[in-house]
Amino acid sequence: MIDSENPDFAGHNALILKAIAEGGLHFAVQRIHKVDDASEILYAECLARLTDAEGTVHEAGAFVPQLERLDCTFDLDFRMLDMVLHALAADSALVLGCNLSAANLSAPSRFAEVLSLVMRQPELASRLVVEITETYPLVGNAIEHLKMIRALGCLIAIDDFGTGFATPARLLQVAADIVKIDASFVQDIRPGRDGRDSLQHMVGFASCVAPLIVVEGIETEAEYEAARYAGATHMQGFLLSRPDAPPQSGEKRGHGRLREAG
Numbered sequence: 001m002i003d004s005e006n007p008d009f010a011g012h013n014a015l016i017l018k019a020i021a022e023g024g025l026h027f028a029v030q031r032i033h034k035v036d037d038a039s040e041i042l043y044a045e046c047l048a049r050l051t052d053a054e055g056t057v058h059e060a061g062a063f064v065p066q067l068e069r070l071d072c073t074f075d076l077d078f079r080m081l082d083m084v085l086h087a088l089a090a091d092s093a094l095v096l097g098c099n100l101s102a103a104n105l106s107a108p109s110r111f112a113e114v115l116s117l118v119m120r121q122p123e124l125a126s127r128l129v130v131e132i133t134e135t136y137p138l139v140g141n142a143i144e145h146l147k148m149i150r151a152l153g154c155l156i157a158i159d160d161f162g163t164g165f166a167t168p169a170r171l172l173q174v175a176a177d178i179v180k181i182d183a184s185f186v187q188d189i190r191p192g193r194d195g196r197d198s199l200q201h202m203v204g205f206a207s208c209v210a211p212l213i214v215v216e217g218i219e220t221e222a223e224y225e226a227a228r229y230a231g232a233t234h235m236q237g238f239l240l241s242r243p244d245a246p247p248q249s250g251e252k253r254g255h256g257r258l259r260e261a262g
Contacts, residue, residue: 028243097129103136125153179206183217
């Protein structure tokens with residue numbers, strides 16, 4: 001258990017906030033591939049990265065939990081969204097996904113700032129996928145606010161489905177375009193009594209909510225085949241592509257070129 005009163009813990013938090021304040025926050029991208037043709041890219045998810053004073057790059061798992069304990073997730077979401085929108089403005093070929101926590105979606109004042117940021121450049125909305133992270137129940141205001149973002153032209157993705165707060169009944173109330181099945185469901189597939197396995201049931205239910213179903217965490221050929229057999233439309237994972245730096249404006253791309261979603 002992490003002791004938040006420990007001086008080392010407090011010092012680590014201070015270093016994280018200092019690195020963010022000094023411009024150390026950036027992102028890598030990991031592409032979402034079509035099942036039937038892995039060269040066809042739906043969009044690329046933007047993954048937070050932090051470079052410290054020594055030049056070491058830290059993945060999100062090393063600093064996001066601390067920011068959540070400090071209630072700094074809104075600042076992180078807002079900064080990431082701002083960077084993603086800048087990237088979209090710089091390159092008309094990009095389609096990018098950006099995480100937004102359900103907690104920030106629920107808070108009226110925080111949501112107003114997010115909405116304002118997107119509305120400043122409405123022409124970018126059709127190339128922005130808003131991935132909702134379920135660290136907070138997706139209820140009430142959050143569902144209505146989600147509809148407003150979608151009305152601007154953004155695609156809505158429910159991230160890590162199956163591990164968060166969304167119950168099946170609540171998820172059916174959400175207007176989503178994409179459901180991303182958490183990696184744990186492809187890593188531990190259980191047989192069902194009806195001849196269908198647990199991953200097939202997850203994909204089947206998700207298909208009642210959204211037309212596009214992504215299975216995350218694909219690392220082996222067996223997992224690829226399991227997700228394909230389960231009926232997923234898209235996949236994400238190290239077998240297909242690892243997180244890397246976002247393409248620079250004007251950079252040539254091969255078959256994995258990002259295209260407009262849908």
